[in-house]
Amino acid sequence: MQKIYGAIQAEGAELIAISSDTQAQVKRTTERIKADFPVLSDAERKTISAYNATDAFNRNIARPQYHIIDENGIVQWKFVDVRLAGRLDPAKILEALKAL
Amino acid sequence: MGRLNGQVEKIEATQINVRVLQDGKVIASVAADADGNYQIDGVAPGTYTIEIAAKGYETVSLTAWVIADQSTPLDRVALQALAVPVAHLRGFLADRVTKQPLENVRVQLIDDAGNVREVLTKATGSFEFENLQPDQRFTLAIEHDGYEKQEIAIEPIPATETAKLTRELVPIQQMEQLPIGDGLPVGAKAPDFSLPDGDGQLYSLADYIGQKRVVLVFYRGSW
The missing domain is CATH 2.60.40.10 (Immunoglobulins)
Incomplete structure (x- = not known):
């Protein structure tokens, strides 16, 4: 994700990552991937649940997905990965940001 | 009737x-x-x-x-020209999702003293407030069933000028419930959050609203 963060910013957007990891885990992840964008801890899974992003097979974690939220706070685009342990394809985000 | x-x-x-x-x-x-x-x-x-x-x-x-x-x-009337210069505000309201004009939307214009004037939008979605005191601030309040309430600050309008405004109202989602894990439907209002990063600094979606688009990524984490 860090690789395309610059490209996302160039489209006038910001990137935020959320998982159910604890703050300590999030800190390790942030350092490991050298993230310049906020990587946030939703250990209580309130936000994951509010976005209907709970993994149906493991309710303790989020199912990988992107939401693009416009300046008015409206979801304009969404992509959910159907593969169980899949990695999201970041190029899709850039395509969508350009298209919207 | x-x-x-x-x-x-x-x-x-x-x-x-x-x-x-x-x-x-x-x-x-x-x-x-x-x-x-x-x-x-x-x-x-x-x-x-x-x-x-x-x-x-x-x-x-x-x-x-x-x-x-x-x-x-009703009695036939002839309007008399005003002796003092006045300003006007004209606006247009549409549905954010369908882009269609919104009729019969109640629009209120409130001055700093709290005086309220109200109008309804016409079939074309337009509304007018004529003959406003120039160079005065107003707040425009729009409330309509099924839509999110909006309040807009109106900058002072110079005498004889007509300020123009176009606004889209956001429908309140009768949320189409997607299967669990499928995220929110496009067009839904994104719920606000306030979550810490690894250093405990809190981030809210509200910090970005009105400024920038946000790509929100949910990932599985290191479970």
């Missing part, structure tokens, strides 16, 4: 707006036609105030008693 009709002396190149108010609330809004005639159908029996307004002209108020199944003719 009854009907109201009347005539206003026409004014060259100036639209004349006719508003029907009951207990201070606008219940109908039409524009007089090219000959200055207007008609409002489907008015419940009762007493109404009819406001006849045009840019730069003194607003005339009439009282009307509407009787069921009858037409109530």
Whole structure:
């Protein structure tokens, strides 16, 4: 994700990552991937649940997905990965940001 | 239901707006036609105030008693030009999702002293506030069933000018429930959050609203 963060910013957007990891885990992840964008801890899974992003097979974690939220706070685009342990394809985000 | 009709002396190149108010609330809004005639159908029996307004002209108020199944003719009026310079505000409201104009939306204009004027949008989605005091701040409040409430600060409008405004109202989602894990439907309002990063610094979606688009990524984490 860090690789395309610059490209996302160039489209006038910001990137935020959320998982159910604890703050300590999030800190390790942030350092490991050298993230310049906020990587946030939703250990209580309130936000994951509010976005209907709970993994149906493991309710303790989020199912990988992107939401693009416009300046008015409206979801304009969404992509959910159907593969169980899949990695999201970041190029899709850039395509969508350009298209919207 | 009854009907109201009347005539206003026409004014060259100036639209004349006719508003029907009951207990201070606008219940109908039409524009007089090219000959200055207007008609409002489907008015419940009762007493109404009819406001006849045009840019730069003194607003005339009439009282009307509407009787069921009858037409109530109103006195013919001629509007007098205002002696003092005034400003105007014209706006257009549409649905954010369908992009269609929104009719009969109640729009209120509130000045710093708390005085409220209200109008309804026409079938074209447009609304007008004529004859405002120039160089004064206002707040525009828009409330409509099924849509999110909006409040907009109106910068002072210079005398004789008409400020223009276009706004989209956001429908309140009767949330289409997607299967669990499928995220929110496109068009949904994104719920706000306040979550810490690895150093405990809190981030909220609200910090970005009105500034930037946000790509929100949910990932599985290191479980």
